[in-house]
Amino acid sequence: MIKLLTMTDLHITPEGETIIGLDTFALFESTLAAAVRDHGDAKALILMGDLTHHGDVPSYRRLAAALRDLPFPVVPMLGNHDRRSAFFEVFADAPRDAHGFVQQIVDFPDHCLITLDTLDGPPYPDKHHSGRLCADRTAWLEQALNGAEGRMTLVFSHHPPFDTGIVGMDMIKMIDGPDFLDLLARYSVGHLFCGHIHRTITGSSRGVPWTMFKSPAHQGVLDLSNPDSSLSVDEPPAYGVLMLSKDQVVAHSQDVFTDVCVMADAASTLI
Numbered sequence: 001m002i003k004l005l006t007m008t009d010l011h012i013t014p015e016g017e018t019i020i021g022l023d024t025f026a027l028f029e030s031t032l033a034a035a036v037r038d039h040g041d042a043k044a045l046i047l048m049g050d051l052t053h054h055g056d057v058p059s060y061r062r063l064a065a066a067l068r069d070l071p072f073p074v075v076p077m078l079g080n081h082d083r084r085s086a087f088f089e090v091f092a093d094a095p096r097d098a099h100g101f102v103q104q105i106v107d108f109p110d111h112c113l114i115t116l117d118t119l120d121g122p123p124y125p126d127k128h129h130s131g132r133l134c135a136d137r138t139a140w141l142e143q144a145l146n147g148a149e150g151r152m153t154l155v156f157s158h159h160p161p162f163d164t165g166i167v168g169m170d171m172i173k174m175i176d177g178p179d180f181l182d183l184l185a186r187y188s189v190g191h192l193f194c195g196h197i198h199r200t201i202t203g204s205s206r207g208v209p210w211t212m213f214k215s216p217a218h219q220g221v222l223d224l225s226n227p228d229s230s231l232s233v234d235e236p237p238a239y240g241v242l243m244l245s246k247d248q249v250v251a252h253s254q255d256v257f258t259d260v261c262v263m264a265d266a267a268s269t270l271i
């Protein structure tokens with residue numbers, strides 16, 4: 001059995017800045033401390049994008065400081081709020097593919113983990129938050145899938161390639177999602193994990209089972225008619241615990257209750 005941890009949509013800000021009144025850095029520190037305390041035996045922690053809220057160097061520095069001295073390796077991914085150049089300025093040794101995208105393969109005897117970079121840019125048009133897996137990244141993914149050699153493949157993508165029914169977020173999903181899903185279905189991918197929505201949701205698309213998790217920071221709102229993609233609410237932070245065996249994937253979502261989680265009314269911020 002292999003245990004993995006996931007955290008998505010950290011949205012770390014520069015010091016002194018909050019999101020809907022929440023100190024996202026303090027929430028991440030508390031969530032991480034709870035995960036280390038209860039699951040220090042995990043094989044890796046996958047950070048599934050939107051590491052920072054503004055894609056700025058000071059926020060990546062805060063993240064790097066928080067990740068020091070962990071009992072497990074960290075696999076970073078990028079989301080729509082990240083910026084590759086600022087990320088590499090701080091995480092200079094982070095794995096990247098031949099085109100400079102933050103994508104990597106993590107091998108286990110019975111499982112092949114593939115983490116993707118769905119950040120659409122540069123350039124980064126203002127208020128553009130959809131994701132993209134361009135031709136170069138798709139070709140890299142296909143090569144990674146071919147290298148799995150009979151092992152179960154688990155794919156991690158910040159942006160979901162499918163609709164969730166949360167209208168505002170569906171408008172900023174992965175732009176080339178249908179082709180991506182076709183590829184995953186063709187290779188009988190064992191499970192797809194996504195972030196971006198800031199909610200725990202499970203389902204399947206074209207036969208591919210998927211799971212997404214809440215955030216250590218602000219959460220998404222289950223509003224199935226509002227086209228606003230910036231609806232956020234203060235609910236407890238959370239992380240994911242994945243239990244992998246040769247023929248099974250179990251995904252837990254664990255809420256964290258902390259005194260830095262100050263209750264507030266539903267408010268608005270871009271997620």
Ligand SMILES: [Fe+2]
Binds near residue numbers: 011050081196
């Ligand atoms: Fe986010």
